[in-house]
Each structure stands twice: as C-alpha cells, then as structure tokens.
Amino acid sequence: MIFGLALVVIGFISAVIARRITRPVNEIIDVSMDLANHRYYSRITGQTSGELQDLSMSVNQLAQSLEKQMQEIELNQQRLSGIVQNLVSGIMLIDQRKLIVMTNPMMEQIIGEKGLTSKAYYEVLKSFALTQLVDRCLEQKTPQQEEITIYFPRELILDANASPVLSKTGNITGVILLLHDITEIRRLENVRSEFVANVSHELKTPVTALKGFAETLLDGAMYDEELLKKFLTIIKEESDRLHRLIMDILELSRIEQKHVSMNLEQVDVEDVVVATMDTVRPMAATKEIQLISPNLATPIVMQAERDRLQQILINLISNAIVYTPQKGKVTVGVTENIANETIVITVKDNGIGIPVKDIDRIFERFYRVDRARSRHSGGTGLGLSIVKHIVESCGGQVQVESVEGSGTTFTVTLPK
Structure with a gap:
C-alpha cells in the first residue's frame, strides 16, 4: 500500500518536472519555427530557469535582432524602389x-x-x-x-x-x-551649332563689307569725292546693320533668360498701334504701301508694358512692309475677347506670302524665307523670334496664317 502510494507520488512529481521542462522546450521550438517562416515578431514568453532561461533569452535576442535587420532591409528596399521608379x-x-x-x-x-x-x-x-x-x-x-x-x-x-x-x-x-x-540634348546642341554658324555668317557679312570698302578707300579711292561719299554711305549702312544685329542678339538673350523686367501699366492698345505706325510710315512710304490702323468705337485698355507692346508691333508691321510689294496694303486690327479676358492683335498684309514648308520655321532665329530681300532691307533675321519670346513671356501666343502669293496674317493673343 505504502509502496503503491509512493509510486503515484513519484509519477506525479515526474510529470510536473517533465511539463516544466518540455513546455519551455516546445515554446522555443515554436518560436524558432516562426523565425524560420519570417515571423520575426514572435517571442518566448514562458517563465524558465537555468539553462533553459539562458536559451530562451538567446532566442529572443536573435528574434529581436532579426526583426530589426529585416525592418532596415525593407526600408532600404522601399528607398531603392522609390529611386528606381522615379x-x-x-x-x-x-x-x-x-x-x-x-x-x-x-x-x-x-x-x-x-x-x-x-x-x-x-x-x-x-x-x-x-x-x-x-x-x-x-x-x-x-x-x-x-x-x-x-x-x-x-x-x-x-x-x-x-x-x-x-x-x-x-x-x-x-x-x-x-x-x-538624350533627344532634347542633341536637338539643343544642333540649335546651338546652327546659332553659332548663323551668327558667324551674319557678323561676317557686314564686317567683310566694312573691311573691303575701307581698304579700297585707303588704296586711293578716298581721293575720288563721288566714290568716297558712296563708300562711306555703304560703310555707315553696314555699321548700322551690324549694330542692329548685335542689339537684337543681346535683346533675344535677355528675353530668353527672363532677365527682362516688366513694368506693367494701363495701356491704350489703339494708341500704341497708331504711334507704331507713325514710326514705320516713312519705311512704308518708300514703297507706297497703305497702312490701315484700327478704328475702335471704344478704347481697349490692357495691363502691359508699352515699350514691349510697341516692340512686338514694330517687328510685325515692318516685316509685313518688307514682304509686301509696291502699293500694297498692311492692316492692323485690335479686338477684345471679354469671355477669355484677352486682347487679339492682327497684322495682315497682301504680300508674297509664306510657303507652307517655311511656316513652321519662321520663328526660328536667323531663319529667312527670302534671304536676299531680307538682307537688302537691313533685316537681322531675329525680329519674329523676338516677337515670339516677348509674347510668350507675357503669357500669350502668336500664330501665323499665310497663302503664298496672297498675303500673311500674324495673330497675337495677350492676356488683358
């Protein structure tokens, strides 16, 4: 009887001891399996002692270290992915x-x-x-x-x-x-190369003329009063052309780099058009070209810089005069679009027009449809490019319609 009771007690004690050992071991095994399956948040929470406690602490430290490293890896992956995707x-x-x-x-x-x-x-x-x-x-x-x-x-x-x-x-x-x-880079490189080549050519022409006529005068032509006057007149014209070219290049450079400050004021558009026409009227008179200004029932006023607006008009009207034949007609119109709060200025001529193949390129620097006529008139090939950049810097747009042999219409739309 006593022996039997002793066996029962021993068995109970053995079961308790075995449970205290196997439960922590099973928990350690479970946590280890969790770590193997990428569940790095898993921890051993059971109370242990002795060597099992040391083992549990080591497993928890391992899990904590793995969790921290995986968070850093995930963060780095997110950063790398963000860089690659953008x-x-x-x-x-x-x-x-x-x-x-x-x-x-x-x-x-x-x-x-x-x-x-x-x-x-x-x-x-x-x-x-x-x-x-x-x-x-x-x-x-x-x-x-x-x-x-x-x-x-x-x-x-x-x-x-x-x-x-x-x-x-x-x-x-x-x-x-x-x-x-690098398509855009190569395009800009070509534009730069063309610009340098064009500038070199445009500068070389008047400089060559100045040098040639000066040398001719020094060789003895200066003693011929008629030749002297003729050559000095040519030298002055070429000097003026060279000055205009340099000033236009500098002006275009300032506009492109947005170094031009706008001093906005209330401007009567019709008044600016009339003043501009008076400026170019002598040029039109040499070809007996009729200049027709707008006749508005009520004044149209806009926020703009008067000098810039006049610069746009001078370039467009003088360009129209150059390409309009004797006794032609250049008409300037002004309308107000109340709905869009814009001012529309048109410059129309009945000149030689622009070939379809050239329309897309006329705003390029130094591009000329008729090089001989433009150079003879003293043009620099930068006028329309300057117009385009001024208009766009004001938040507007410029468009062109032309029929070869019938005439051309430039339309400038500016915010009011």
Missing part, C-alpha cells in the same frame, strides 16, 4: 536566362509597352542595336555603352548602357540595361 532613365534587369526581371515606368515609356517582366528582352527591345548591345554584355561580361537611335514607338536618341551582374566566382547572373533619353 528615375528619369529607363532601367531593365535581365537574368541569365535572358528574361526580364524588373523594369521601371520610364523604361516602359521608352519601349512603349507595359508588363515587360518574364518576357525575353530580345522580344521586347524592338531595336537591333539595343539587342546587340545586351548580347555583347552577356558574352564579354564587360560594360557596354553606345548612342542608339530607336524609331518605335517614336524616334528617340538614347544613351544606352549595359552592365553585367557578376557573382563572386565571376559568373554572369544578369545584365542591367540603362537607357537615357
């Missing part, structure tokens, strides 16, 4: 199977297609040159760079860079393709 360059990651692993929105915009992942790069890159660039990178395991022009979905000039992704053993595991759109 880059102005297109990025494409290609694995060793030649499949696309990742792209950013700019790459999709350049390629003209979405959902590129898991597709073969040679099916997506609709450019033989781009495909060859990636192929060389995969074969040679070295970075490749090339300037490539693509024509689909639209024509673009790209700075293409392909860089290999290498493992520690030197084996290639993928390629990073970086595409940067």
Whole structure:
C-alpha cells in the first residue's frame, strides 16, 4: 500500500518536472519555427530557469535582432524602389536566362509597352542595336555603352548602357540595361551649332563689307569725292546693320533668360498701334504701301508694358512692309475677347506670302524665307523670334496664317 502510494507520488512529481521542462522546450521550438517562416515578431514568453532561461533569452535576442535587420532591409528596399521608379532613365534587369526581371515606368515609356517582366528582352527591345548591345554584355561580361537611335514607338536618341551582374566566382547572373533619353540634348546642341554658324555668317557679312570698302578707300579711292561719299554711305549702312544685329542678339538673350523686367501699366492698345505706325510710315512710304490702323468705337485698355507692346508691333508691321510689294496694303486690327479676358492683335498684309514648308520655321532665329530681300532691307533675321519670346513671356501666343502669293496674317493673343 505504502509502496503503491509512493509510486503515484513519484509519477506525479515526474510529470510536473517533465511539463516544466518540455513546455519551455516546445515554446522555443515554436518560436524558432516562426523565425524560420519570417515571423520575426514572435517571442518566448514562458517563465524558465537555468539553462533553459539562458536559451530562451538567446532566442529572443536573435528574434529581436532579426526583426530589426529585416525592418532596415525593407526600408532600404522601399528607398531603392522609390529611386528606381522615379528615375528619369529607363532601367531593365535581365537574368541569365535572358528574361526580364524588373523594369521601371520610364523604361516602359521608352519601349512603349507595359508588363515587360518574364518576357525575353530580345522580344521586347524592338531595336537591333539595343539587342546587340545586351548580347555583347552577356558574352564579354564587360560594360557596354553606345548612342542608339530607336524609331518605335517614336524616334528617340538614347544613351544606352549595359552592365553585367557578376557573382563572386565571376559568373554572369544578369545584365542591367540603362537607357537615357538624350533627344532634347542633341536637338539643343544642333540649335546651338546652327546659332553659332548663323551668327558667324551674319557678323561676317557686314564686317567683310566694312573691311573691303575701307581698304579700297585707303588704296586711293578716298581721293575720288563721288566714290568716297558712296563708300562711306555703304560703310555707315553696314555699321548700322551690324549694330542692329548685335542689339537684337543681346535683346533675344535677355528675353530668353527672363532677365527682362516688366513694368506693367494701363495701356491704350489703339494708341500704341497708331504711334507704331507713325514710326514705320516713312519705311512704308518708300514703297507706297497703305497702312490701315484700327478704328475702335471704344478704347481697349490692357495691363502691359508699352515699350514691349510697341516692340512686338514694330517687328510685325515692318516685316509685313518688307514682304509686301509696291502699293500694297498692311492692316492692323485690335479686338477684345471679354469671355477669355484677352486682347487679339492682327497684322495682315497682301504680300508674297509664306510657303507652307517655311511656316513652321519662321520663328526660328536667323531663319529667312527670302534671304536676299531680307538682307537688302537691313533685316537681322531675329525680329519674329523676338516677337515670339516677348509674347510668350507675357503669357500669350502668336500664330501665323499665310497663302503664298496672297498675303500673311500674324495673330497675337495677350492676356488683358
């Protein structure tokens, strides 16, 4: 009886001891499994003692460290993803199977297609040159760079860079393709080159004339009073043209760089038009051209800088006079659009008109439809470009309609 009772007591004590040992062990196992399954928030909460307590503390410290590291990794991934997604360059990651692993929105915009992942790069890159660039990178395991022009979905000039992704053993595991759109940069470079070439040519013409006539005078022509007067007149005209050219270049530069301050005031538009016509009337009189000014029933007043408005009108009206034949007609109209709160100024002539192929280019610097006539009239080729920049700096727009052989109409719309 006593022996039996002792066995029961021993069994109970053994069960209690076993539970105190196995429960913490099971909890440690469960937490370890949670960590293995990326549940880094899991912790051991049971009370233990001795070696089990040390083991529990170590597991909790490990879990805390892993959780902190994973939070930092996730934060870095978010930052990296934000940078990649907002880059102005297109990025494409290609694995060793030649499949696309990742792209950013700019790459999709350049390629003209979405959902590129898991597709073969040679099916997506609709450019033989781009495909060859990636192929060389995969074969040679070295970075490749090339300037490539693509024509689909639209024509673009790209700075293409392909860089290999290498493992520690030197084996290639993928390629990073970086595409940067440099179309606008190349266009601006061409504009700059054309501008420098045009400026050089336009400056060279009067300078050559000045030099030539001065040398002729020094060689003895100065003693001929008639030739002296004629050559000095030409030298003065070319000097004036050179001065106008330099002033127009400086003016255009100031406007483009927005260094021109606007001193706005209440301006009577009809009054400015009439004053401008009086300025160019002698020029029109030499060709017997009729200048027709607006005849408004009520004054139209707008917020503007009088000098800038007059500069716009002088360029447009004088341009119309140049390209209108003898006894022609130049008409200036002014209307007010109350709904849009804008003022519309039109300058219409019945001159030679502008060919369709030239209309899109007439606002370019130094562009002339009739170079011989413009140069003979003393034009610099910058007048319409100056008009366009002044109008746009005032928040307006300038448009042109023309029929070759019938005349041209320039329409300037300015906010009131």
